[in-house]
Amino acid sequence: xxxxxxxVVGGGPAGLAAAIELRRRTxxxxxxVEREAEAGGIPRHAxxxxxxxxxxxxxxxxxxxxxxxxELARAAGAELLTETMVxxxxxxxxxxxxxxxxxxxxxxxxxxxxxxSGCRERPRPARLVPGSRPDGxxxxxxxxxxxxxxxxxxxxxxxxxxxxxxSFSAILTLAHGGARTVAxxxxxxxHQSLAAFRLGALARHxxxxxxxxxxxxxxxxxxxxxxxxxxxxxxxxRTVACDTVVFSADWxxxxxxxxxxxxxxxxxxxxPAVDAALRSSxxxxxxxxxxxxxxxxxxxxxxxxxxxxxxxxxxxDRGEWAVRRVPVVCDPPLGWIxxxxxxxxxxxxxxxxxxxxxxxxxSAPRIEIAQGGRRLWSGRVARVxxxxxxxxxxxxxREVDPAGDEVRVTARGAG
Amino acid sequence: MDRDVVIVxxxxxxxxxxxxxxxxxxxxxxxxxxxxxxxxxxxxxTALLHTGFDAKPGTLEATLVxxxxxxxxxxxxxVGIPVERTGALLVAxxxxxxxxxxxxVERSRANGYGAIREITSEELYxxxxxxxxxxRGALEVPDESIICPFTxxxxxxxxxxxxxxxxxxxKPLTGVRRLGGGGFRVEAPGGAFTTRxxxxxxxxxxxxxxxxxxxxxxxxxxxxxxxxxxxxxxxxLVRQIVLAVPTKVSKGVLVAxxxxxxxxxxxxxxxxxxxxxxxxxxxxxxxxxxxxxRIMPRLLDYEVTAAYVGLRAATEHTDFQxxxxxxxxxxxxxxxxxxxxxxxxAEHVRDGLELDLRPRAERPPLRMPNLGEAFxxxxxxxxxxxADTDYGRVVCFCERVTRGELRDAFASAIPPVDxxxxxxxxxxxxxRCQGFFCGAELARMLADRKGAGRG
Numbered sequence: 052x053x054x055x056x057x058x059v060v061g062g063g064p065a066g067l068a069a070a071i072e073l074r075r076r077t078x079x080x081x082x083x084v085e086r087e088a089e090a091g092g093i094p095r096h097a098x099x100x101x102x103x104x105x106x107x108x109x110x111x112x113x114x115x116x117x118x119x120x121x122e123l124a125r126a127a128g129a130e131l132l133t134e135t136m137v138x139x140x141x142x143x144x145x146x147x148x149x150x151x152x153x154x155x156x157x158x159x160x161x162x163x164x165x166x167x168s169g170c171r172e173r174p175r176p177a178r179l180v181p182g183s184r185p186d187g188x189x190x191x192x193x194x195x196x197x198x199x200x201x202x203x204x205x206x207x208x209x210x211x212x213x214x215x216x217x218s219f220s221a222i223l224t225l226a227h228g229g230a231r232t233v234a235x236x237x238x239x240x241x242h243q244s245l246a247a248f249r250l251g252a253l254a255r256h257x258x259x260x261x262x263x264x265x266x267x268x269x270x271x272x273x274x275x276x277x278x279x280x281x282x283x284x285x286x287x288x289r290t291v292a293c294d295t296v297v298f299s300a301d302w303x304x305x306x307x308x309x310x311x312x313x314x315x316x317x318x319x320x321x322x323p324a325v326d327a328a329l330r331s332s333x334x335x336x337x338x339x340x341x342x343x344x345x346x347x348x349x350x351x352x353x354x355x356x357x358x359x360x361x362x363x364x365x366x367x368d369r370g371e372w373a374v375r376r377v378p379v380v381c382d383p384p385l386g387w388i389x390x391x392x393x394x395x396x397x398x399x400x401x402x403x404x405x406x407x408x409x410x411x412x413x414s415a416p417r418i419e420i421a422q423g424g425r426r427l428w429s430g431r432v433a434r435v436x437x438x439x440x441x442x443x444x445x446x447x448x449r450e451v452d453p454a455g456d457e458v459r460v461t462a463r464g465a466g
Numbered sequence: 467m468d469r470d471v472v473i474v475x476x477x478x479x480x481x482x483x484x485x486x487x488x489x490x491x492x493x494x495x496x497x498x499x500x501x502x503x504x505x506x507x508x509x510x511x512t513a514l515l516h517t518g519f520d521a522k523p524g525t526l527e528a529t530l531v532x533x534x535x536x537x538x539x540x541x542x543x544x545v546g547i548p549v550e551r552t553g554a555l556l557v558a559x560x561x562x563x564x565x566x567x568x569x570x571v572e573r574s575r576a577n578g579y580g581a582i583r584e585i586t587s588e589e590l591y592x593x594x595x596x597x598x599x600x601x602r603g604a605l606e607v608p609d610e611s612i613i614c615p616f617t618x619x620x621x622x623x624x625x626x627x628x629x630x631x632x633x634x635x636x637k638p639l640t641g642v643r644r645l646g647g648g649g650f651r652v653e654a655p656g657g658a659f660t661t662r663x664x665x666x667x668x669x670x671x672x673x674x675x676x677x678x679x680x681x682x683x684x685x686x687x688x689x690x691x692x693x694x695x696x697x698x699x700x701x702x703l704v705r706q707i708v709l710a711v712p713t714k715v716s717k718g719v720l721v722a723x724x725x726x727x728x729x730x731x732x733x734x735x736x737x738x739x740x741x742x743x744x745x746x747x748x749x750x751x752x753x754x755x756x757x758x759x760r761i762m763p764r765l766l767d768y769e770v771t772a773a774y775v776g777l778r779a780a781t782e783h784t785d786f787q788x789x790x791x792x793x794x795x796x797x798x799x800x801x802x803x804x805x806x807x808x809x810x811x812a813e814h815v816r817d818g819l820e821l822d823l824r825p826r827a828e829r830p831p832l833r834m835p836n837l838g839e840a841f842x843x844x845x846x847x848x849x850x851x852x853a854d855t856d857y858g859r860v861v862c863f864c865e866r867v868t869r870g871e872l873r874d875a876f877a878s879a880i881p882p883v884d885x886x887x888x889x890x891x892x893x894x895x896x897x898r899c900q901g902f903f904c905g906a907e908l909a910r911m912l913a914d915r916k917g918a919g920r921g
Contacts, residue, residue: 086863087903136860138845154855156848174900176694177769179755183745184775186885189901196906203909267748273884303769305899307864310699 056080057363058148058161059129060137060308063092064349065340065356066167067120068106070129072360073165077367081129082159084150086136090124091117092169094349096195098227099220105350106357114199116349140312145335163335163363166323167356168308170341172217173301175269180298182269185276191221191299198228205230206295210278213299214242214260215438217346221297222256232256233293236264236280241412243438269296300438302345312336319380319387320344326376327390327398327448328362329355334372337363344389347406347440358401377422377451379405379458386410386437388460393451406440407432409462416462420447423456435462468659469495469632470821472652473667474639474675476500477508478615478808479800480667481622486812488629491824495661496623496631497654499638499671502887503880504619507669508805509890510693510744510776512733513724515539515549515611516806520712523576525785526814531803532578534810538618539611541809544831545625547617548725548838554610554707555590557761558602563711567605570711574607582607596703598763610707614725614837615805616890620880621834622808627879629829635883639668642678648793663819665795669779670741672787672798684787684799688741688777691733691802692750694758697898698727700768708761717802719757721765726865726893727839728771731758733802737780744775771898778802786811790818835871837893844868862904864897872908876915885912 057073059066062085073081089095094102097113104110111119124131132152139149148159172190187206189197197203205228211221214237222232235242240262261280267288268279278291304322315332317324322343323331331338339359340352347355366372373394381388386408390400407418413435420428420443428447435441443460451458471487473480476498484496500506515538518531542549558564567584574582583606590604591597627633634654641653642664650664666675673686701723710718724730734750751773758765778801781787787799788811795815804811816823836843844850844857845866851858856870875882875891882888885908889895895908 086860134859136845136863136866138860138866151845151851151858151860153858154852155858156845156851171899171902173769174898174902176772176900177898179751179770179773181746181748181751181773189905190899192902193905197909201906201910203906203913268745270745272742307699307898 055160055162056082057163057165058145058159059083059165059167061085061092061167061169061340061342062090062121062131062133063167063169063340064094064120064353065169066165067124067356068353069165069167069339069356069360070124071127072357073363074127074129076360076364079162079367082161083124083129083131084135084137084148085131085133088134090121090131090133092349093192096199097220098195098199099223102349106353107350120353137308140308144333162367163337165356165359165363166309166331166336166338166342167340168305168342170302170304170346172299173303175298178298178301180266180269183272185269185271185274187271187275187295188269189297191217191224191297194221194297195224198224204228207231208233208293209295209297210291210293211235211297211299212266213237213301214239214262215300218299221299222258225295225297226256230295232258233291234258235260236266237262238265238283239263239412239437243436266296302341304342304344306342309338309342314338317387317391320389320391324378324392325390326373326392326394327400327445328365328394329359329390329401330362330373330394335366344387344406345408355401375453377453377455377458379460382459382461384409384411384413385435385460385462388443393448393453393458396448396451396453398448400445403445405443405445407435407443407460408437408440409435410437412436413462417464418443419461419463420458421461422451422458427451427458467649467662469493469661471495471663471665471819472497472650472661473665475667475669475672476503476619476623476633476635477506477667477669478504478619478622478805479797479811480665481619481626482808482812483665483667483797483815484626484631485622486816488626488631489826490821491826492821494626494631496626496633497637497639498633498635501636501883502890503623503633503635504616504890505886507776507779508615508619510691510774511615511805512693512720512722512730512802513613513615514707514722514806515613516803517579517607517609518577518803518806519574519579519582519607520570521577521803522784523573526788527786527803527807528577530786530807530810530814534807537809538613538806542613545621546834546836547621548614548836548841549611550723550725550838550840551609551611552706552723553606553608554709555594556605556607556709556711557590557597558604558711559600560602564602566711567603570605581609594705594708596762596764597708598760612707612723612725613805617834617837618805618808620891621832624834624879625832628832629826633880639675642675644679650794663793663795663821665797665815667797669800670777672779672796676796676798679794681796683789684781684783686779686781686799687737688743689780690736690738690743691776691778692746692754693730693732693774693776694751694754694770695724695772695774696729696731696758696765697768697771700729700765701727703762703764704729719754719761721758721761725838725840726896729765731765733776738777741777744777746773746775769898772896788814793819795819835874835891844871861907862894862897864899864903865893867892867894872911876911885909888912
């Protein structure tokens, strides 16, 4: 056990930050398994600015941030196995990872695993958008790679579906690829991006944001020609001529490996259920970053990875694993909370907070946290919404009865 | 005469005919209007290899499906078309459907299929524990199988091309007429030529071509079938093909595993006007999700990976529309059973054309790239990965397609010309992310190839 490495699955911000911190804290061999040809994750192809503020304390573009992390991880002595995919996982606890890479299949038997496989955007079929299946329909992830990594054109006139941070960044990516954005359309009644970023993109490119709007038909052959948008309030339909449709945001954890490993998933986040130390339900396996829930910004994911590394180091020191844990669940219209389990009431989550989202916009709701009818905490939170996390304090976990029922989080009196 | 035989339509039926005829010393041309082999109705099939137990006894369809089942099962094993003999359970949800069982068993026996048997609802739920509540009983059809609908026509066409067949893609037939002294003159973009025999396997357009030659026997009304495919993570929910008790209009909505490891639900059945109306509809998607929730409720816990739409070449008749007239073979009205029947249809057409058949020398056996989950994929084979590093480089993560397989597809006898073609040959871009991870790289490969083709 003492000479076995720690495996980090996924070389994005969370995985690389975990690897750096693991090297600093444990001195063990750390192997990062990354299936792409370059480490760095999603920021590799998110060319806008604003990365690195919370973790590296400097503003960087996505690609610079990705390069910086890969350099830091290598400098810290982590081994980066790129173009290598975990294609199987056997045994108990950390078990044995089956790796497939250029020229070889091999087995890695680590002392602990940090799963950081990230998330992706729901593509059109998963959103059940009807119509024909023409070319020119893609996610923002594909659009960014098309324009920035492959240097291919993005089309002429684009409709962006979604109004989260990444949706506004798509306007810039489309412009770089030679396409004009006709509009942003979201089914929600409001957008969910930060003011500064939104205004920058909108002012330069004069793009309207159509709220309460759903895509109800896509037509064209071989490429998109037009799209029907239905106003979910009035029922009115408008037809928009465009040759590109970008389905943005609506993130979902890329959890195939977590499922294959038998990790318990949180039904609300679709990511592994984790406690404050980011332990999963499987002995010796931790999970961090955007695998845990819909996307946070890269620096938040990285700080989560760093936090997981602290948990791994403590586990390797003491060899202890919490067996019983209390689930934390949300009542609608709250969407999800993370972390979503309490093992040791004294443990503090990453960044000293729980992240909370709702399926609709809640203005200054009173949030109540209770276990078996016993109130643990209650207080107002400025805003809870989809697409961006609100912050909940963590001190209430000290009141949790580790032998008790699940903890429920409820919103009351939202404006 | 320029040609011995021209076949119009490179769907699964036309490709099977081309393969069969190219086993003999014949000069065969295969014309396809679309960009690829199997890119029309054949690609959105329910992907079942039917025994033909429920066909109408005495019809040509019943004979050819039963014979085609045996031929294709054997052929698939020899060339590497993924087939899994999962068996099917035809489920009754009420007394009326239960009452149909006796007739279905009788019909199955009349079709020469005796292995069908009734099972109780207790046994049914033991077999399919995730089935929704309310099932009254089932008929078990142990030989019904799932098959790869993409590899099948490609294997047929590949064998034909290797034996010298002139495959012309994106070449729709624009005119055809009989010549006075026998034979036909065929027009298509890029030139006209004459041929001794003509085979009309044009699927949805088979009635139009038949009319060009004076036929008035049938009219194709496209019947739209929408299908949804659930995430591979749902695959453990379903063990066998779950069939519905058929009605006059359709065979009903089925739930079936796919050879790619997904779960498929569909098809709908709706007559439409246009022969290119392959759009999914809001009503269709809602209906299929409803049916999924009724038949297997836990499916709704999983994401939908893809929605497909196929147009079946339905006619006013209940049987295949196959006839022979002075060197012309009309092979129309082939519905969803066409995949199962394809090889038997091909033999039937070969005999009906009254050609002078001199067998060609045997060619080395064909082996198609494996797309099936039940058989070893390249990334799983250590020796292969060690011998060729590209089989260890996974490009499409969701479907685990390697750089080596993409390279092989582009170098194959019938290379892909677009993303759909690449997908049907390798599974790339077929998975849950729909290109989030690999879409741009695949677009680059296709763009480079087009550029190279021009240069």
